[in-house]
Amino acid sequence: MTFKLNRRGFGRLAGSTAVAGLLAATGSAARAAASLRLIWWGNPERDKRTIAVVDLYKKASGDEVGAESYAWGDYWAKLATQAAGQNLPDVIQMDYRYIFEYARRNQLAALDGFIGKELNLGDFDPNQLDSGKVDGKTYGISLGANSMSHVFNKTLLDGLGVKLPDSSKWTTAEWVALGKDLKGKLPAGIFFSENMGLLEPRLQTWVRSLGRDLYTADGKIGYELGDLVSFFEFWKMMQDEGLTPPADVQAQDSGKMEESMMVTKRAAFNFLHSNQLVAMQKLVESEVDVVMIPGNGDKAGQYLKPSMFMSIAETSADKASAARLLNFFATDESANDILLIERGVTGDASIRDRILPKLNPTEQKIINYLNLVSTRVSPLPPPPPKNAGEIDKALRPAWESVAFGRAKLEDAAKTYYDNAVAILARA
Amino acid sequence: MSSGDLPATINSGKNEFLRHIVLGAAALAMIYPLLWMFLSSFKPDELIFSDPTSLPTSFGLDNYYKGWTALRESFTTFYLNSFIVSVLAVIGNLLACSLTAFAFARLEFWGRKFWFAMMMGTLMLPYHVTLVPQYVLFLKFGWVNSFLPLIVPKFLAVDAFFIFLMVQFFRGIPREIDEAAIMDGCGPWRIYWKIMLPLSTPVLATAAIFSFIWTYDDFLGPLIYLNDIKTYTVPLALRAFVDSSGGESLYGALFAMSALSLVPVFIVFLAFQRLIIRGVALGALKR
Amino acid sequence: MTDSVAISGRQDVLPVVSNGGFRREIRRSLPGYLFLLPWLTGFFVLTLGPTLASLYLSFTDYDLLSPPRWAGLKNFEYAFTQDMRLRSAVSVTFNYVLWSVPLKLAVALGLAMVLDRSVRGVGFYRAIFYLPSLLGASVAISVLWRQIFGAEGLVNKLLYLTTGLQGPSWVSHPDYALWTLIALAVWQFGSPMIIFLAGLRQIPQDLYEAASMDGASGWRQFWKITLPLLAPVIFFNLVFQTIxxxxxxxxxxxxxxxxxxxxxxxxxxxxxxxxxxxxNFRMGYASALAWLLLIIIAAFTAIAFATSKYWVYYEDESR
Structure with missing residues (x-):
């Protein structure tokens, strides 16, 4: 899979997408105005950009578009309730995990019939398109790619004269050595890194680096108990060595960026999804930079993943109009001038080229980072099975029982592993 | 607040002083967190978390301006929505609950004890039980994305707490009054409307205030039933401020709007608090 | 005209013209049902209907996204025999109820008693004490609480100043996290306090005066006068707060x-x-859990009512 930000056919396509986009948006002149609903999760910044695009679309198409926006924590309860009532909005922002749940339960419309017509995806990276496929059919269009990463406090490390090696090749051993070297030098209260033993994505890079994955293609657990034990052992070692904060301090991070060890000035390294770098930089006074995750095995642990999708509800009364709205978000130039890379880096090559000069230095870092990642990635993992979300959330308490010394490490790992198998077996 | 309604107490100066010490300390502990929120609302975002105990350097209203318009609709809309829903909920609760309570407290009818037990039973229902079936129901009525699911139930007296409160209060009103009215040929409706309600201002005020506050604070109902941001109530809008999945967070503005959102309920409480105490009084003690 | 309504009295003081049991019964009951009409409508349509629907769902597999499928007793079986997480949930909840309710009521009663006696500024204090209860549940509260009980929060700063000890991060430590939630519950003690205040106002002042004349200490007055006379209010608060x-x-x-x-x-x-x-998209199982909770709450309430006759005395025993 490649993610080359070349200037492929920029001149040829520069004008044509805009025209095609607008044509797709307006459709035939005789078409009656549709009334659509759009739903997404986000934050005030995303809301502003999204609604500006919606307004643009309303003017261009004459359609009425109702906008519904929720915080991530409330979004899925809201969506599930609407689904239970057969009342889903026409266009839905979807997450990589949930798209399978919703598609396999016939809540989402297959988009293949619209591609090439309402959906003008000629310039779209085929790999990103594939990421929205469930059982061979397209159920969502990726709004952007991102990848996992380590971010670090550049100002702090520069001040200590530390220069990081090429992160696409570095190993956990090198990373730990760096940590031990820095231990005495970092200011009091600042640890080398946050503890990532509770993060499923970090576990995923760990097992992928060993040539396995969280799940197999047929929906079984894809790694071995020993892998999990070694993962827990590694992070327990980090905690015991004082390279990561004590368990109760680490546990103050409930997943909100504002509570992360980086933002609360407790760690020099932090885990992050690359599209969140802009947000994190806003919360940290020092300069933050992004590097790849050190490998514990000889395989590439990381992959480029879709940060989010847009899908269409199966119950939508006017799927063609919904597809036109979706297309506007995915491929329209004026829309993407507003959206930029807030949702991730778009898979549309010409759009990417167009918005590149408009990005600020932090956003440029993301682009450069994804370029670096694309030199050493492995393919997108198989889709997570049903109930994968539950297994993801169970990792944190399992790790915490190790971190707080509530359970023996091997026991905690085994309990979690067996529990994961049981959850998969349970409907 | 005047102290005119207080019973005369034998108070030595020393005791009085001690009480103020205790009360003052308790009051400080009570409002410190709120004070922190209020002070934080004047600070720039970076300082709220990195230096949480510092005092704001200035009392500029930046966060308030920013917060008021941070979302797509301004808070003018959200406050308006909240008031419409809360005020209608108050009216609904007062009418429906007092009718029901009057029947339970004063009228004889077949199955009274049974229905009363049923009514008390609804108090115990965890609300997540009925969430999805109710949603489907309101959807069939075509009420989703309107205020109706938040208001109509109040006109159907679903808040058993208020019924119970009123039953207790009505029972405390001397029976001789309505017996005399019956002798004069009054029917139950006139007794309810002309005698009971006017005598029950305290409990009605209590129910009004609590239902205003609870409806105003309610979050789950609006979350489930309102779709369009134009229809959001204040708590729903406050939730939209911060999101953990990334993006800019506006904590200063969040605190500013949270502090502001307290103002209406606090005013309502201040204005009517004396009535609340009398409203609860007669009922619960049954004298 | 006089028999058009039978008002329930302590004794049937009202003359009721009898002509046939059934018709009389209807005439007697009609006004009551007319008054109950809004509530009955709400009860059947909005409460009973959905509750029965959820009872049905508790016997199904229902993932919200596809139609429910009958599953028999499977959900209940799973809850009782296999669900380890449910056991944690039950024990956490019992701990929370057993600690938060008595503490909250004790604080509410204590401050209500101080407030009841104090003459100046009562309204001010009352309002201050009630303020936290107005806040409801919001994002701001969550941020606030994590700040106060965090590693470098206010609580630890005070602890360090007074004892020199460095406290843990209370809010994120498994031994203490529940206590921060209990603290939150106690902090929002406004409603029971108001109800206690109301109750205290009803206690005749001359009882205390007489007791003082007899030389009874304040403590004794509390046990012998305040508590017994306040029993119905305590009972009321206890039941509601427990639920x-x-x-x-x-x-x-x-x-x-x-x-x-x-x-x-x-x-x-x-x-x-x-x-x-x-x-986790298990509405069927969640419905079963909801019904189990309903049974637990009902059992507790029943116990409260059953024991109440031993410690709650109403002056007017008519019910």
Missing amino acids: EAFKAFTQAFIISGGEGWPIDSTLFYSLYLYIEAFA
């Missing part, structure tokens, strides 16, 4: 990351129910 505590949801939802962290130490029953229903 509310069993149903507690938002506190844990907003403060503990919505997942009962750390290590399920704040996994309230309602929170677990919510997670199963909306995060």
Whole structure:
């Protein structure tokens, strides 16, 4: 899979997408105005950009578009309730995990019939398109790619004269050595890194680096108990060595960026999804930079993943109009001038080229980072099975029982592993 | 607040002083967190978390301006929505609950004890039980994305707490009054409307205030039933401020709007608090 | 005309013209049912209907996205025999109820008693004490609480100043996290305080005066006068606060990351129910959990009412 930000056919396509986009948006002149609903999760910044695009679309198409926006924590309860009532909005922002749940339960419309017509995806990276496929059919269009990463406090490390090696090749051993070297030098209260033993994505890079994955293609657990034990052992070692904060301090991070060890000035390294770098930089006074995750095995642990999708509800009364709205978000130039890379880096090559000069230095870092990642990635993992979300959330308490010394490490790992198998077996 | 309604107490100066010490300390502990929120609302975002105990350097209203318009609709809309829903909920609760309570407290009818037990039973229902079936129901009525699911139930007296409160209060009103009215040929409706309600201002005020506050604070109902941001109530809008999945967070503005959102309920409480105490009084003690 | 309504009296003082049991019964009951009409409508349509629907769902597999499928007793079987997380949830909830309710009531009663006697500035204090209860559940509260009980929070700063000890991060430590939620519940003691205040106002002042003349200490007056006379109010508060505590949801939802962290130490029953229903798409199982909770609450309430006759005395025993 490649993610080359070349200037492929920029001149040829520069004008044509805009025209095609607008044509797709307006459709035939005789078409009656549709009334659509759009739903997404986000934050005030995303809301502003999204609604500006919606307004643009309303003017261009004459359609009425109702906008519904929720915080991530409330979004899925809201969506599930609407689904239970057969009342889903026409266009839905979807997450990589949930798209399978919703598609396999016939809540989402297959988009293949619209591609090439309402959906003008000629310039779209085929790999990103594939990421929205469930059982061979397209159920969502990726709004952007991102990848996992380590971010670090550049100002702090520069001040200590530390220069990081090429992160696409570095190993956990090198990373730990760096940590031990820095231990005495970092200011009091600042640890080398946050503890990532509770993060499923970090576990995923760990097992992928060993040539396995969280799940197999047929929906079984894809790694071995020993892998999990070694993962827990590694992070327990980090905690015991004082390279990561004590368990109760680490546990103050409930997943909100504002509570992360980086933002609360407790760690020099932090885990992050690359599209969140802009947000994190806003919360940290020092300069933050992004590097790849050190490998514990000889395989590439990381992959480029879709940060989010847009899908269409199966119950939508006017799927063609919904597809036109979706297309506007995915491929329209004026829309993407507003959206930029807030949702991730778009898979549309010409759009990417167009918005590149408009990005600020932090956003440029993301682009450069994804370029670096694309030199050493492995393919997108198989889709997570049903109930994968539950297994993801169970990792944190399992790790915490190790971190707080509530359970023996091997026991905690085994309990979690067996529990994961049981959850998969349970409907 | 005047102290005119207080019973005369034998108070030595020393005791009085001690009480103020205790009360003052308790009051400080009570409002410190709120004070922190209020002070934080004047600070720039970076300082709220990195230096949480510092005092704001200035009392500029930046966060308030920013917060008021941070979302797509301004808070003018959200406050308006909240008031419409809360005020209608108050009216609904007062009418429906007092009718029901009057029947339970004063009228004889077949199955009274049974229905009363049923009514008390609804108090115990965890609300997540009925969430999805109710949603489907309101959807069939075509009420989703309107205020109706938040208001109509109040006109159907679903808040058993208020019924119970009123039953207790009505029972405390001397029976001789309505017996005399019956002798004069009054029917139950006139007794309810002309005698009971006017005598029950305290409990009605209590129910009004609590239902205003609870409806105003309610979050789950609006979350489930309102779709369009134009229809959001204040708590729903406050939730939209911060999101953990990334993006800019506006904590200063969040605190500013949270502090502001307290103002209406606090005013309502201040204005009517004396009535609340009398409203609860007669009922619960049954004298 | 005089018999058109029978007002319930202590004795049937009103003349009732009798002509046939059934018709008389209808005439007697009609006004009551007319008054009950709004409530009955709401009860059947909005409460009973959905509740029965959820009873049905508790015997099904229902993932919200596809239609429910009959599953017999499977959900209940799973809850009783296999669900380890449910056991955590039950124990967390019982702990929460057993600690938060008495503490909250004690604080509410204590301050209400001080407030009842104090002459100057009562309204001011009352308002201040009630203020936290107005706040409801919001994002701001969650941020606030994590600040106060965090590693460098206010509590630890005070602890360090007074004892020189360095406290843990209370809000994120499995041993203490539940206590921060109990503290939150106690902090919002406004409603029971108001009800206690109201009750205290009803106690005749001359009882205290007479007791003082007899040389009874304040402590003795509290045990012999205040508590017994306040028993009905205490009972009222106890029952309502217990029911509310069993149903507690938002506190844990907003403060503990919505997942009962750390290590399920704040996994309230309602929170677990919510997670199963909306995060794990098991509405059928969640409905079964809801019915089990209903039974637990009903049992507790029944115990409270059954024992009340031993310690709650009403002056007017008519019911």
